[in-house]
Amino acid sequence: MGKKIRIKDIAKLAQVSVGTVDRVIHNRGEVASESYQKVMDILQKTGYQPNLLARTLGSNKEFKIAALMPNPLQDEYWAQSNEGLKQAQVEWAEYGVHIKTFPFDLYGKETFVAAAKELLSTTPDAVLTAPIFYQEATSFFEQCEKLKIPFVVVNNNIENQALLSFVGQDLYQSGQLGAELIHLNNPEPGTYAILHVYDDVHNSIHLSEKEKGFKAYFESQGNNFKVVSLDLNYTHETTLENELTDLLSNATLKGILVTTSKGASIVSKLIEQKGKNGVRLVAYDLLQENLHYLKSGIIDFLINQNSKRQAFIGIGQLVNHLLFKKNVAAQYLFPLEIISRKNLKSYLNSDYH
Amino acid sequence: MGKKIRIKDIAKLAQVSVGTVDRVIHNRGEVASESYQKVMDILQKTGYQPNLLARTLGSNKEFKIAALMPNPLQDEYWAQSNEGLKQAQVEWAEYGVHIKTFPFDLYGKETFVAAAKELLSTTPDAVLTAPIFYQEATSFFEQCEKLKIPFVVVNNNIENQALLSFVGQDLYQSGQLGAELIHLNNPEPGTYAILHVYDDVHNSIHLSEKEKGFKAYFESQGNNFKVVSLDLNYTHETTLENELTDLLSNATLKGILVTTSKGASIVSKLIEQKGKNGVRLVAYDLLQENLHYLKSGIIDFLINQNSKRQAFIGIGQLVNHLLFKKNVAAQYLFPLEIISRKNLKSYLNSDYH
DNA sequence: CTTAGTTTCGTTTGCGCACACGAAGATATC
DNA sequence: GATATCTTCGTGTGCGCAAACGAAACTAAG
Numbered sequence: 001m002g003k004k005i006r007i008k009d010i011a012k013l014a015q016v017s018v019g020t021v022d023r024v025i026h027n028r029g030e031v032a033s034e035s036y037q038k039v040m041d042i043l044q045k046t047g048y049q050p051n052l053l054a055r056t057l058g059s060n061k062e063f064k065i066a067a068l069m070p071n072p073l074q075d076e077y078w079a080q081s082n083e084g085l086k087q088a089q090v091e092w093a094e095y096g097v098h099i100k101t102f103p104f105d106l107y108g109k110e111t112f113v114a115a116a117k118e119l120l121s122t123t124p125d126a127v128l129t130a131p132i133f134y135q136e137a138t139s140f141f142e143q144c145e146k147l148k149i150p151f152v153v154v155n156n157n158i159e160n161q162a163l164l165s166f167v168g169q170d171l172y173q174s175g176q177l178g179a180e181l182i183h184l185n186n187p188e189p190g191t192y193a194i195l196h197v198y199d200d201v202h203n204s205i206h207l208s209e210k211e212k213g214f215k216a217y218f219e220s221q222g223n224n225f226k227v228v229s230l231d232l233n234y235t236h237e238t239t240l241e242n243e244l245t246d247l248l249s250n251a252t253l254k255g256i257l258v259t260t261s262k263g264a265s266i267v268s269k270l271i272e273q274k275g276k277n278g279v280r281l282v283a284y285d286l287l288q289e290n291l292h293y294l295k296s297g298i299i300d301f302l303i304n305q306n307s308k309r310q311a312f313i314g315i316g317q318l319v320n321h322l323l324f325k326k327n328v329a330a331q332y333l334f335p336l337e338i339i340s341r342k343n344l345k346s347y348l349n350s351d352y353h
Numbered sequence: 354m355g356k357k358i359r360i361k362d363i364a365k366l367a368q369v370s371v372g373t374v375d376r377v378i379h380n381r382g383e384v385a386s387e388s389y390q391k392v393m394d395i396l397q398k399t400g401y402q403p404n405l406l407a408r409t410l411g412s413n414k415e416f417k418i419a420a421l422m423p424n425p426l427q428d429e430y431w432a433q434s435n436e437g438l439k440q441a442q443v444e445w446a447e448y449g450v451h452i453k454t455f456p457f458d459l460y461g462k463e464t465f466v467a468a469a470k471e472l473l474s475t476t477p478d479a480v481l482t483a484p485i486f487y488q489e490a491t492s493f494f495e496q497c498e499k500l501k502i503p504f505v506v507v508n509n510n511i512e513n514q515a516l517l518s519f520v521g522q523d524l525y526q527s528g529q530l531g532a533e534l535i536h537l538n539n540p541e542p543g544t545y546a547i548l549h550v551y552d553d554v555h556n557s558i559h560l561s562e563k564e565k566g567f568k569a570y571f572e573s574q575g576n577n578f579k580v581v582s583l584d585l586n587y588t589h590e591t592t593l594e595n596e597l598t599d600l601l602s603n604a605t606l607k608g609i610l611v612t613t614s615k616g617a618s619i620v621s622k623l624i625e626q627k628g629k630n631g632v633r634l635v636a637y638d639l640l641q642e643n644l645h646y647l648k649s650g651i652i653d654f655l656i657n658q659n660s661k662r663q664a665f666i667g668i669g670q671l672v673n674h675l676l677f678k679k680n681v682a683a684q685y686l687f688p689l690e691i692i693s694r695k696n697l698k699s700y701l702n703s704d705y706h
Numbered sequence: 707c708t709t710a711g712t713t714t715c716g717t718t719t720g721c722g723c724a725c726a727c728g729a730a731g732a733t734a735t736c
Numbered sequence: 737g738a739t740a741t742c743t744t745c746g747t748g749t750g751c752g753c754a755a756a757c758g759a760a761a762c763t764a765a766g
Contacts, residue, residue, distance in 0.1 A: 004447060006722060017746045022724065030744060051447065053410045054722035058751040094357060094402065170699060177695040184537065185650070217695070297538070335703040336696035342530040342570070343689035346523060350688040359752060370716045375754065383714060407752035411721040 005046045013046070014039045025050075052324055062096040063322050065315060066124035068115055068140070070132065071103040076287045077261045077307050078106070081130070081154070084311030091312075092319055099315065100124070109133045116140045120147065126318040127151040128311070131158045152317045154310040156209075164321060167314045167332040169305060175213025175259075177336050181301045182255025182280040183221070190254035192218060193228040193247055197240075197263025210259045226252070232263070244270050248279070255280035261305075265289035268298045286339065286347070294341060304337035304347065358399045366399070367391045378403070405677055415449040416675050418668060419477035421468055421493070423485065424456040429640045430614045430660050431459070434483070434507070437664030444665075445672050452668065453477070462486045469493045473500065479671040480504040481664070484511045505670045507663040509562075517674060520667045520685040522658060528566025528612075530689050534654045535608025535633040536574070543607035545571060546581040546600055550593075550616025563612045579605070585616070597623050601632070608633035614658075618642035621651045639692065639700070647694060657690035657700065 007025070011018045016035050023031050024039040031039075042048075072082035082101065089099045102119045105111035112133050119127070120143060127144055131137030131153050138158060144151045145162040157166040175194075182192060194214045211229060218225045230247065232240045247253065248270060256279065258264045264283030271281060272293075282301045283290055293299040313332060320326040339347060360378070364371045369388050376384050377392040384392075395401075425435035435454065442452045455472040458464035465486050472480070473496060480497055484490030484506050491511060497504045498515040510519040528547075535545060547567045564582060571578045583600065585593045600606065601623060609632065611617045617636030624634060625646075635654045636643055646652040666685055673679040692700060 004722090007724095008722080018723085019725085019746055020744085023745085026724080032744060035744080049447065051410075051722050053406045054751090055724080056751095057404075057406045057410055057722080057753095058724055060751065094404065170702075173695065173699055177693065177699075180693055180695040185653075300538075329704060332704045333699065333702055335690070336699040337688070338691040338693065338696060340530065340533055340691065342526065342533040343691060346526050346530075346686065346689040349523075349686055351682060351685045357752090360754095361752080371753085372716055372718095372755090373714085376715085379754080381755095385714060388714080404752050407721090408754080409721095410723095410752080411754055413721070 004051065005048050006051070007048075010039065010042050010046065010048055013042045055325070056095065056323060059323075060096070062098065063126070063319075064122065064124045065097060065099045065126045065128060065318055065322075066119045066122060067099060067101040067311075067315075068112070068119055068127060068129040069101055069103060069311075070106045070130060073103075074106055075262065077285055077305075078130075080286075081307035081311045084308035084313075085128075085315065087308070088312045088315035088319075092315070092323075095319070095323055097315075097319060097323070106132070109136050112136045112140075116143075120144075120149075123147075124149060126322055128314045128318060129153055130155040132156070134158060150318065150321055152314045154314045155305075155307070163330070165314075165317045165328050165330055165332055167310050167317060167334075169334045169336055171209035172213040172216075174303060174305075174336055175210035175215075175257075176217045177213075177303060177338070178210065178257035178259070178282050179214045179217035181282045181303075181338065182257055183217070183225075184280070186254060187224070188254075189224040189226075189252070191226040191228055191250055191252045192254055193230060193256045195230050195232060195256060195258045195260075195263060195267065197232045197234055197258060197260045197266060214257060234262070234266075240266070241270070245274075248274055253279055255282070258283040261285035261287055261290070264299065265293065268293035271298050272296075286344075291344065294339070294344065297341075300340075302339040304339050306334055306337065310334065357404065358401050359404070360401075363392065363395050363399065363401055366395045408678070409448065409676060412676075413449070415451065416479070416672075417475065417477045418450060418452045418479045418481060418671055418675075419472045419475060420452060420454040420664075420668075421465070421472055421480060421482040422454055422456060422664075423459045423483060426456075427459055428615065430638055430658075431483075433639075434660035434664045437661035437666075438481075438668065440661070441665045441668035441672075445668070445676075448672070448676055450668075450672060450676070459485070462489050465489045465493075469496075473497075473502075476500075477502060479675055481667045481671060482506055483508040485509070487511060503671065503674055505667045507667045508658075508660070516683070518667075518670045518681050518683055518685055520663050520670060520687075522687045522689060524562035525566040525569075527656060527658075527689055528563035528568075528610075529570045530566075530656060530691070531563065531610035531612070531635050532567045532570035534635045534656075534691065535610055536570070536578075537633070539607065540577070541607075542577040542579075542605070544579040544581055544603055544605045545607055546583060546609045548583050548585060548609060548611045548613075548616060548620065550585045550587055550611060550613045550619060567610060587615070587619075593619070594623070598627075601627055606632055608635070611636040614638035614640055614643070617652065618646065621646035624651055625649075639697075644697065647692070647697065650694075653693070655692040657692050659687055659690065663687065 007018050007021050011021045016039060020031055020035055021039055024036055067085055069081060070078040072079040085099055085101060102115040104115040113136055127149055141160045150164045152165045152167060153163060154167045156168060194211055215227055218227050232243060256267060258267050261284045276298060280300050281298060283299055284303050285305055286302060290299060290302055294302055317328045317332060320328050360371050360374050364374045369392060373384055373388055374392055377389055420438055422434060423431040425432040438452055438454060455468040457468040466489055480502055494513045503517045505518045505520060506516060507520045509521060547564055568580055571580050585596060609620060611620050614637040629651060634652050636652055637656050638658055639655060643652060643655055647655055670681045673681050
């Protein structure tokens with residue numbers, strides 16, 4: 001029992017040749033409707049499942065996957081993401097998968113457009129991207145769809161019917177979690193701030209999801225709490241410092257959530273100078289500076305978005321689609337990982353990631 | 354470039370036949386030492402890596418993996434673990450892997466021994482087990498070693514030189530994390546308790562690791578804090594309730610860590626009756642009752658040990674060893690996952706697990 | 707020198723699938 | 737009725753590896 005059914009078995013049962021069964025399975029015609037029905041019937045009844053090993057063996061194809069991603073040199077978060085791509089490169093190299101990355105500038109939409117154009121000129125078999133810029137990404141997706149290039153997105157989702165899969169986190173829940181972690185059921189009235197520290201232009205879409213979740217949390221907690229939302233510009237240093245100093249001198253301030261992974265260190269530095277005074281600080285991602293401030297107790301929790309693994313899995317989705325011809329789920333959601341001083345090591349040493 | 358090197362290529366380079374190369378690779382003799390050297394040289398230089406697909410295809414072997422695990426009907430934690438085994442069964446069925454579980458009774462060492470004996474009489478190709486009982490497990494390992502049956506353990510580690518791989522968490526760090534989560538840097542003096550709620554006999558080894566971590570945490574925090582350690586017996590209900598009531602009526606009590614996944618609900622129930630009064634409660638695992646008390650705010654955090662995934666990965670390690678003949682790492686460490694009200698859903702919905 | 711045994715090696719087959727190739731039969735065209 | 741065109745289908749080959757098989761070449765025994 002349990003013996004695997006092979007194409008050969010189907011052929012015998014349907015009294016046709018393996019070639020015919022193959023034609024039915026791959027839907028490429030040249031089959032009399034009578035035979036077609038017979039084979040289809042038996043495929044159904046037996047619940048035939050192709051042997052993935054054999055299927056993938058014979059096929060000596062080379063696959064070009066193009067990754068349209070933020071420049072890893074500009075940002076540690078995206079550097080980690082790039083590590084995931086490298087890891088995927090190694091993982092799938094033996095199956096003839098090649099990954100080429102087309103970096104774009106986080107501060108410039110036009111570089112996204114340019115990189116996208118260059119990417120498409122190389123006629124890749126599939127595309128992975130982090131759709132930071134809404135308009136530009138949408139237009140890029142349309143081109144992919146027209147060229148019938150399957151694509152997967154990571155980091156933040158942008159609805160598109162041609163999208164093969166989204167790999168990432170639920171950002172609304174992420175905002176709720178951030179709120180919870182700076183609040184921790186403290187019943188005393190107080191002020192809680194959500195901070196977006198941008199580089200230059202701000203890509204509001206996915207940060208606003210976090211903000212919605214953040215606000216929803218405090219609304220559900222009664223009206224003892226004041227919520228402040230601040231948009232700060234990374235490049236205007238003095239304005240930024242002034243605004244932050246203002247915020248920190250607010251005696252009712254109880255906690256801050258910094259939504260952008262890079263912003264955390266700036267806020268941390270200031271808190272370190274002025275003294276923590278019981279203000280809880282929660283930020284994103286396992287960047288070197290963030291780890292430093294987590295260890296020294298300035299940052300209370302980090303929420304890990306695991307950009308490395310997102311990229312790795314994103315490529316995995318494409319490989320499953322292209323190479324193994326599996327159906328891939330439209331969403332691949334990551335858990336919202338809470339990192340504290342005491343479980344940090346377990347994450348850094350984990351074989352599970 | 355990048356082209357994969359095949360046995361055929363090695364053969365040509367070494368001026369021998371593929372058969373000879375194959376003999377060298379599999380170390381099964383009948384090769385002149387001269388040829389052997391030549392082939393070995395080229396294997397080294399080219400860094401030959403066999404094609405796993407092809408290797409696994411041809412091999413029509415059936416593998417019997419036996420799982421010696423606590424009875425899933427007695428305990429939800431182990432029921433989840435059993436789900437992982439089922440998942441692995443489905444995952445690897447097409448490669449001829451069969452998993453048979455031999456359940457033993459959590460409360461009775463003798464059932465472990467009996468199940469182990471029955472297991473060995475079926476001459477499995479590999480074994481997965483959760484070595485709950487130190488003595489009995491050690492003796493079981495010796496038998497496996499003698500019979501040359503590779504084995505992997507999950508949940509808690511027991512040193513053994515023949516052990517193929519340990520899959521689980523660092524329990525010392527886990528205790529530290531538990532301490533941190535009930536403390537949360539609260540500078541006020543107070544009492545913090547660690548509770549082990551046993552079924553009957555207690556299997557001290559792995560719980561004591563958690564306790565060590567717990568105590569180490571508070572020792573590192575200065576001497577403002579009093580640590581209480583309690584062993585409670587599940588089956589003596591009244592004694593248990595009395596001891597717990599005592600503990601909870603201690604006005605200086607600030608937090609409790611319950612190390613056994615089942616114990617959490619008992620403590621929760623009592624706290625629910627007496628009122629939480631700011632006592633922080635941290636427990637283990639995503640059991641139904643625990644989720645209930647997490648949602649209702651009695652439990653503040655859960656630490657997820659992910660028994661389901663541990664079992665799944667444990668089988669994966671064995672499959673990698675048996676089927677794909679990969680080297681498997683001696684340790685496969687899971688991260689210490691912190692679950693709160695607001696990231697719970699992301700874990701339950703996660704595709705990543 | 708012959709026969710039997712040993713060592714060493716090359717050839718071949720099969721794993722399950724995908725796909726190319728070409729054959730046979732049916733239909734159409736002149 | 738001969739030739740061309742389609743439709744439908746079976747056969748055969750290769751993917752890379754493992755392992756069976758059997759052929760040499762060489763050694764030992766009688």
